Amino acid sequence: MPVIPESTQSIRMIIKEELRSKLEFDQPNVLHRLGIQDVDDELVNRIGRDLENNESFVASKMTLNKLFNLSGNDGENAVGEKKNVEDKMMEPLSQIFDRVVQLAVANDNERGRRYERKWLANADQPLRGEGDTLSFSEIKPDFTLCDDFREVISELKTTSVQGPKPAKQGDTVKAIVSQAADYARLHLTCRPFQLFSIGLLIFGKQFCVAIFDRDGVQFSPIHDLWDNLDILIRIIRRMTHEMSPVDLGQDPNVNILPSNHPNSVTCRNIATALAKGNTDLIDEISNYPTYSIDF
Numbered sequence: 001m002p003v004i005p006e007s008t009q010s011i012r013m014i015i016k017e018e019l020r021s022k023l024e025f026d027q028p029n030v031l032h033r034l035g036i037q038d039v040d041d042e043l044v045n046r047i048g049r050d051l052e053n054n055e056s057f058v059a060s061k062m063t064l065n066k067l068f069n070l071s072g073n074d075g076e077n078a079v080g081e082k083k084n085v086e087d088k089m090m091e092p093l094s095q096i097f098d099r100v101v102q103l104a105v106a107n108d109n110e111r112g113r114r115y116e117r118k119w120l121a122n123a124d125q126p127l128r129g130e131g132d133t134l135s136f137s138e139i140k141p142d143f144t145l146c147d148d149f150r151e152v153i154s155e156l157k158t159t160s161v162q163g164p165k166p167a168k169q170g171d172t173v174k175a176i177v178s179q180a181a182d183y184a185r186l187h188l189t190c191r192p193f194q195l196f197s198i199g200l201l202i203f204g205k206q207f208c209v210a211i212f213d214r215d216g217v218q219f220s221p222i223h224d225l226w227d228n229l230d231i232l233i234r235i236i237r238r239m240t241h242e243m244s245p246v247d248l249g250q251d252p253n254v255n256i257l258p259s260n261h262p263n264s265v266t267c268r269n270i271a272t273a274l275a276k277g278n279t280d281l282i283d284e285i286s287n288y289p290t291y292s293i294d295f
Contacts, residue, residue, distance in 0.1 A: 019173050028221060029218075050107075090143070115243070122144070145240065271288070
C-alpha cells in the first residue's frame, strides 16, 4: 500500500470533523435510488445459481474467507509484513465482479443492458480521467467503475469492525468513511455537474452502498457478501449495465458529449490553440469531457 501523504491525512482529519453530524445509516432508500428492485428477478436467480456452481467463484470465495480469518477482528495485516490483506482481496473480488458481469451478459438477452462499464482495481487504472491534474493524488480507491470516465468508487477493508457504522451514535467517523468521502470529494471536484457520488464499501464479509453529496452521506443497510449475494448481484448489475449517468449523479440538465462529437472536436481544437505549444497541457486536453447544457 502507498504511504499516505501528510496533506491527505490532514484533509481526511478535516473530513472526519465535518461529517461527524452528517452521516445517516441504515437508509433503505439508498438501494431504492440505485433501482436494484428493477433488476429482473429471474436473471438474478440464474446468476446466483451459476455462481454457486462455478469453480472460479467458489475458489474466490474460499480465498476471501481465508483472508478474512487471517485478518482477525482488529483489521491488522496477518498475511505478511509488507503485503496488506486489502491488496490480496482485490484479485478474488475482481474475479467475482467480472463473473457476475459475464453471467449477466450471457443470460440477459440484452434486456435492460444500456451501458458497458468495467470494474478496475486501482493498480490497473489511476484516477485521472477527467483532466484532473490538480485534484487526484497517488492515493486511489481500491476499485472504480469506469466507462469513459470514473462513475463509482469502491473501498475495501479487511474486517467487519472496520465498517462505516460506529459502535454508538456520535463516535469518531470511521476510516473507511473518511477515505471514501475523500475520493467522493475529488470526484465531485473534477465533475462540476455531478450532484452526488456513489461508493460501494466492502468490509470483511459485509458490504453497503453510500451516497455522498455536499450535505453529507447516506448509507444503505449493511449486508453479508454470501448470505445476501443476490443483493450484491443486483447492485453490480445496475451499476455496470443499467444506471444512466443521471442515476449515477450527473445533473439531469447536462450531457457529456462523445469525444467524436463535432462540438467536442471544436472544444479540443480551441483548447489546443490556447495551450500555445505546452505539450503537458496538450496531452491532458483529451482527458477533459465536453458538456452540453440544456436551458
